Amino acid sequence: MSDDERPTAAGLSVGRLLGAGGSSSVWLVEDRDGQRFALKVLRVPREDGVAVHGVPSEDGATRRGRRAARTDSLYPGGPTAPDRPERTLGDVGGASSADRSAASAVMWRELRLLLRFSHDHLLRVHRIVETDLGPGMLMDFAPGGSLLGLLTSRGPLPVAEVVTALVPIAQALGYLHDQGALHGDVTPGNILFASDGRPLLGDFGTGRLLGGDRPSSGGTPGFLDPAHPGSFDPGVDVFALSAVAWFALTGRIPGPTDERPPLSLMVPEVPVQLMRLIEDGLSSDRDRRPSAGDFARTLMRAATPIPVDLVPAVHASVLPELLTRRAGPDPAPTAAGLPGLAGRSRARRTPARAPGRARQRPGEAPAGRRVRRGSSPARRQRGRRPGLSRGLPALLGGGVALLLLIAGLTLAIGGRGAPATLPTDAGADHGVDQGTPGPEHAIQEQNDPLTALSRLVAARAAAFAAADPALLADVDVEGSPAMSADTEAVEALAEAGRKLAGLSITIHGAAVLSDEDQEFVPALGELPAAATAPATQVRLVRATAVLSSYTTVRTVDPGRSANASVPSAASDPTIAQGQQQLIFVLWNSGAGWRIHSVLSPPQ
Numbered sequence: 390m391s392d393d394e395r396p397t398a399a400g401l402s403v404g405r406l407l408g409a410g411g412s413s414s415v416w417l418v419e420d421r422d423g424q425r426f427a428l429k430v431l432r433v434p435r436e437d438g439v440a441v442h443g444v445p446s447e448d449g450a451t452r453r454g455r456r457a458a459r460t461d462s463l464y465p466g467g468p469t470a471p472d473r474p475e476r477t478l479g480d481v482g483g484a485s486s487a488d489r490s491a492a493s494a495v496m497w498r499e500l501r502l503l504l505r506f507s508h509d510h511l512l513r514v515h516r517i518v519e520t521d522l523g524p525g526m527l528m529d530f531a532p533g534g535s536l537l538g539l540l541t542s543r544g545p546l547p548v549a550e551v552v553t554a555l556v557p558i559a560q561a562l563g564y565l566h567d568q569g570a571l572h573g574d575v576t577p578g579n580i581l582f583a584s585d586g587r588p589l590l591g592d593f594g595t596g597r598l599l600g601g602d603r604p605s606s607g608g609t610p611g612f613l614d615p616a617h618p619g620s621f622d623p624g625v626d627v628f629a630l631s632a633v634a635w636f637a638l639t640g641r642i643p644g645p646t647d648e649r650p651p652l653s654l655m656v657p658e659v660p661v662q663l664m665r666l667i668e669d670g671l672s673s674d675r676d677r678r679p680s681a682g683d684f685a686r687t688l689m690r691a692a693t694p695i696p697v698d699l700v701p702a703v704h705a706s707v708l709p710e711l712l713t714r715r716a717g718p719d720p721a722p723t724a725a726g727l728p729g730l731a732g733r734s735r736a737r738r739t740p741a742r743a744p745g746r747a748r749q750r751p752g753e754a755p756a757g758r759r760v761r762r763g764s765s766p767a768r769r770q771r772g773r774r775p776g777l778s779r780g781l782p783a784l785l786g787g788g789v790a791l792l793l794l795i796a797g798l799t800l801a802i803g804g805r806g807a808p809a810t811l812p813t814d815a816g817a818d819h820g821v822d823q824g825t826p827g828p829e830h831a832i833q834e835q836n837d838p839l840t841a842l843s844r845l846v847a848a849r850a851a852a853f854a855a856a857d858p859a860l861l862a863d864v865d866v867e868g869s870p871a872m873s874a875d876t877e878a879v880e881a882l883a884e885a886g887r888k889l890a891g892l893s894i895t896i897h898g899a900a901v902l903s904d905e906d907q908e909f910v911p912a913l914g915e916l917p918a919a920a921t922a923p924a925t926q927v928r929l930v931r932a933t934a935v936l937s938s939y940t941t942v943r944t945v946d947p948g949r950s951a952n953a954s955v956p957s958a959a960s961d962p963t964i965a966q967g968q969q970q971l972i973f974v975l976w977n978s979g980a981g982w983r984i985h986s987v988l989s990p991p992q
């Protein structure tokens with residue numbers, strides 16, 4: 390955005406452009422006391438057809454990524470918001486007085502609405518100021534930037550960070566709904582972060598009050614409830630929030646129900662209750678959608694929240710004030726040399742345990758080896774882990790752990806056209822073994838979890854490909870998180886009369902994590918001990934799971950015969966291949982290795 394689009398306003402010095410949405414540009418400003426604010430100036434459609442694109446003043450990669458997110462991921466196949474002809478009020482010879490008074494009315498309306506509400510997670514708006522480009526709204530500056538900016542820089546987020554980012558937003562929506570108001574435009578661009586990492590819901594431009602006279606005209610494609618456009622229904626905000634959660638976990642907008650891949654296939658570590666919550670929130674059946682308050686409560690129980698790592702996304706000038714940054718010296722020796730892990734280590738040592746979650750029940754002493762050993766001070770004092778120095782840091786250094794690339798994420802945010810390059814490591818490649826395992830193979834598998842893992846993921850792919858939950862019996866531990874999530878997803882496929890033709894999964898670079906490496910996997914603290922079967926062995930295997938491309942095929946007789954299929958219709962989407970770094974928790978209680986759960990690697 391050029392300098393002549395920079396507003397001027399009495400008593401304010403105007404700094405960098407913070408961002409631009411479909412209808413406004415937002416600038417960093419400072420008042421005479423040195424206090425910083427964000428100043429939002431509305432933009433209006435251009436009459437001469439010449440487009441003025443608002444781009445954030447972040448680095449080039451972020452800018453490119455944001456465009457890609459808008460064009461490839463946020464708005465696939467549809468009109469892209471930035472391509473709407475638009476202008477800043479006052480440009481090209483100045484806006485008409487009618488434009489200005491319309492803009493002013495919108496601003497006053499948003500201000501009046503916002504002044505009625507006060508919540509820790511609603512962005513505070515102060516007043517309207519006159520600028521040379523028309524009225525501007527002065528609001529709190531959110532130095533952490535937006536969730537969209539964060540996802541553009543980092544790629545999809547781990548479940549634990551999604552919990553941190555979205556529980557407060559769901560609570561803020563619950564508060565608004567209780568007050569008889571709708572937000573109306575919950576999107577990743579409208580979720581901002583304070584410097585202490587607090588998520589804030591902004592942009593009440595399309596908000597509405599119950600009984601208000603103005604129908605909603607806003608909303609953002611991809612996050613707009615297709616079933617109830619324009620209705621005054623809190624479920625519209627819950628739909629949008631669920632779409633944001635899907636987007637944060639996968640890097641893509643969810644798309645229509647019968648076209649989106651199962652979430653548990655794209656992000657296997659998503660707990661089953663979270664998968665259900667998001668599917669319920671996106672359901673076209675309004676009665677299935679939870680209230681915003683229930684959404685917050687269920688999301689809170691999905692994982693122990695960890696601080697959102699904002700560092701890769703923020704402007705360099707705000708780094709020093711960012712409380713959640715994890716670079717620099719850390720008092721915990723275990724985190725030495727591992728930027729990004731310090732916060733996680735702390736979070737793990739003092740977990741914000743959700744109600745009802747017990748790490749280990751009294752009297753349930755682990756008979757086999759526990760999934761995770763306790764982290765004694767002595768262990769923490771030992772400093773850098775030799776295993777980690779070869780393994781996880783390679784992931785961290787490459788930034789690969791940030792990219793949960795599965796099922797078509799080559800089109801995902803960040804403008805990346807191809808899957809990330811993965812670090813080579815010492816682990817052998819374990820391609821799919823399609824043949825029937827012989828006795829020798831079975832013995833080898835019994836001893837070697839890496840060999841077993843290749844077979845397990847191939848069999849898991851076969852269950853999804855055929856939409857046959859019975860095939861999971863030899864894949865997942867009975868009653869485990871993996872079994873619940875996979876069964877639910879495969880049954881949903883079967884009920885929808887679909888299967889994923891051509892899907893296969895191969896394992897590459899698999900390596901068993903040492904005990905010391907396991908110290909750095911915070912989510913392990915949430916897994917139950919392997920206490921139920923005395924002889925249970927547990928291994929954690931870090932690996933890259935590579936999904937082939939596949940096509941969603943409709944079966945002839947939905948819900949009954951997954952074997953019969955109709956030829957792929959032209960509309961059936963082919964999902965491009967993708968890959969993902971994962972940690973598989975494998976159990977062996979005597980009958981061979983099975984998948985107990987799947988985690989994302991620490992970042």
Ligand SMILES: Nc1ncnc2c1ncn2[C@@H]1O[C@H](COP(=O)(O)OP(=O)(O)OP(=O)(O)O)[C@@H](O)[C@H]1O
Pocket residue numbers: 407408409410411412413414415427429445470512528529530531532534535537538574576577578579581591592594
């Ligand atoms: N208070 C703020 N502090 C820091 N950055 C902000 C603030 N408000 C907005 N931004 C940045 O500006 C971008 C655009 O802001 P906003 O979403 O309010 O504009 P908009 O035109 O209303 O967008 P849309 O109509 O597309 O939702 C945000 O995505 C964010 O990056």
